[in-house]
Amino acid sequence: MKPxxxxxxxFLIMAAAAVSFATGAWAKEMTVQVNMxxxxxxxxxxGAVVATVDYAARLQILETKGSWAKATDPKNNKTGWxxxxxxxxxxxxxxxxxxxAPTSVSxxxxxxxxxxxxxxxxxxxxxxxxxxxxxxxxxxEQININPQKSVAFLKDGQLIATEGGRP
Amino acid sequence: MRQLLAAFVMVVTILFLLAVQGCQTVGxxxxxxxDIAAATGKISAKEAESxxxxxxxxxxxxxxxxxxxxxxxxxTIAANILSRYKAYENNRANYYVNLVGxxxxxxxxxxxxxxxxxxxxxxxxxINAFAAPGGLILVTRGLIxxxxxxxxxxxxxxxxxxxxxxxxxxxxxxxxxxTSLGKVVGVELAKNLGGGQLxxxxxxxxxxxxxxxxxLVDTGYQSSQEYAADQAAVVIMKRVGYNPSALKDMLxxxxxxxxxxxxGFGKTHPSPANRLQKVGSSLAGSGPTVAAGIRKARFxxxxxxx
Numbered sequence: 001m002k003p004x005x006x007x008x009x010x011f012l013i014m015a016a017a018a019v020s021f022a023t024g025a026w027a028k029e030m031t032v033q034v035n036m037x038x039x040x041x042x043x044x045x046x047g048a049v050v051a052t053v054d055y056a057a058r059l060q061i062l063e064t065k066g067s068w069a070k071a072t073d074p075k076n077n078k079t080g081w082x083x084x085x086x087x088x089x090x091x092x093x094x095x096x097x098x099x100x101a102p103t104s105v106s107x108x109x110x111x112x113x114x115x116x117x118x119x120x121x122x123x124x125x126x127x128x129x130x131x132x133x134x135x136x137x138x139x140x141e142q143i144n145i146n147p148q149k150s151v152a153f154l155k156d157g158q159l160i161a162t163e164g165g166r167p
Numbered sequence: 168m169r170q171l172l173a174a175f176v177m178v179v180t181i182l183f184l185l186a187v188q189g190c191q192t193v194g195x196x197x198x199x200x201x202d203i204a205a206a207t208g209k210i211s212a213k214e215a216e217s218x219x220x221x222x223x224x225x226x227x228x229x230x231x232x233x234x235x236x237x238x239x240x241x242x243t244i245a246a247n248i249l250s251r252y253k254a255y256e257n258n259r260a261n262y263y264v265n266l267v268g269x270x271x272x273x274x275x276x277x278x279x280x281x282x283x284x285x286x287x288x289x290x291x292x293x294i295n296a297f298a299a300p301g302g303l304i305l306v307t308r309g310l311i312x313x314x315x316x317x318x319x320x321x322x323x324x325x326x327x328x329x330x331x332x333x334x335x336x337x338x339x340x341x342x343x344x345x346t347s348l349g350k351v352v353g354v355e356l357a358k359n360l361g362g363g364q365l366x367x368x369x370x371x372x373x374x375x376x377x378x379x380x381x382x383l384v385d386t387g388y389q390s391s392q393e394y395a396a397d398q399a400a401v402v403i404m405k406r407v408g409y410n411p412s413a414l415k416d417m418l419x420x421x422x423x424x425x426x427x428x429x430x431g432f433g434k435t436h437p438s439p440a441n442r443l444q445k446v447g448s449s450l451a452g453s454g455p456t457v458a459a460g461i462r463k464a465r466f467x468x469x470x471x472x473x
Contacts (some may be wrong), residue, residue: 008330085280114235115368117276119239121368125369125372134246136287137245137246141283141303145266153267155405156406157462
């Protein structure tokens with residue numbers, strides 16, 4: 001092999017390696033770490049809702065833009081954007097009674113943190129601390145502002161609908 | 168030939184840089200959980216050490232709290248505060264505070280928490296506010312009275328969102344809790360905790376709640392954390408288009424109203440004057456924004472009788 005040809009071959013190999021390294025690695029999975037959130041048509045809270053995703057859902061990450069990720073839910077092949085603060089690279093266990101089937105992860109891979117403070121612990125706490133009243137905590141959690149309401153509120157006050165900050 | 172070699176080296180270098188850059192981006196996504204934990208100050212280096220020691224002892228690390236853990240801690244914190252203060256039972260006012268607050272939270276660096284941000288007014292003349300982990304935010308009527316318009320209220324709420332976003336509440340948890348929890352839950356990964364384990368975890372939960380309550384009610388955040396929350400508030404307000412200098416107006420009004428008998432707040436917070444001094448430079452150039460009048464009108468309507 002002439003030096004010139006050798007170099008061309010080496011070049012092609014390196015180029016292929018570099019490109020696949022830079023792009024191929026995007027086929028990455030991440031897990032929804034919040035109770036429930038939405039996949040949206042655009043990287044913004046005010047974008048149309050494509051689908052809803054639950055806690056522990058594993059999503060294929062296609063690309064990121066600022067603090068938003070474009071992801072596909074393999075369960076129904078729906079693709080949309082969600083904020084990176086809703087995602088973790090860890091695996092999580094679906095809640096009992098969740099529609100999604102349990103993931104096939106072995107228990108060894110599960111985060112010990114999931115075993116920390118859960119509904120079970122709150123229940124125990126409430127039994128032991130009868131004077132601590134959760135009524136208003138439950139009530140305040142019921143106050144949910146639909147993003148469309150926020151848009152109208154911002155518009156009326158001549159404010160800006162931003163796309164959400166960076167994690 | 169030499170030129171060719173130089174060109175080749177250059178191309179390879181560019182491709183290598185591209186690859187590295189790609190890798191960094193991927194790494195950013197991959198390490199996000201850890202990044203958020205570190206960035207939000209959930210654990211300090213010292214605490215991380217404790218966790219490592221705990222991990223060695225138990226064979227399995229309790230690395231960090233998940234958003235779900237944070238949610239259950241936050242609920243209990245809010246319930247404890249609501250056992251000391253009464254809720255202000257005014258649906259219109261509470262709805263309006265949520266409208267402003269939840270809209271601001273969407274523009275924060277941490278718009279997603281396990282169950283979202285929720286706001287409630289406390290029926291107290293005391294000037295105070297509490298941000299429970301996970302985004303349950305409680306603000307007294309006394310503090311709202313320091314706000315003369317919606318932009319000032321936005322400053323108060325964005326400051327509290329800043330504490331949540333920066334993980335200040337969770338930062339109060341002592342490193343020993345992580346170590347203990349690692350020892351209990353690290354060894355057995357059954358779906359539910361057994362009786363003995365449950366009792367142990369419940370005890371650690373009590374301690375964790377105590378750590379945060381102590382900070383929220385008795386000692387307060389560190390001054391540096393208050394200044395950081397002010398800075399976060401300015402960023403959030405600017406993103407949405409509120410006038411950040413409303414933070415200044417609010418702090419000045421608070422300074423006037425905070426007397427020597429101002430309750431816990433004066434003890435747990437740096438003085439409004441000091442906060443003004445710290446945040447002042449980032450307010451430079453910001454002045455009255457458009458439609459402040461429209462926003463003031465709807466603020467006054469929602470807050471009648473506050």
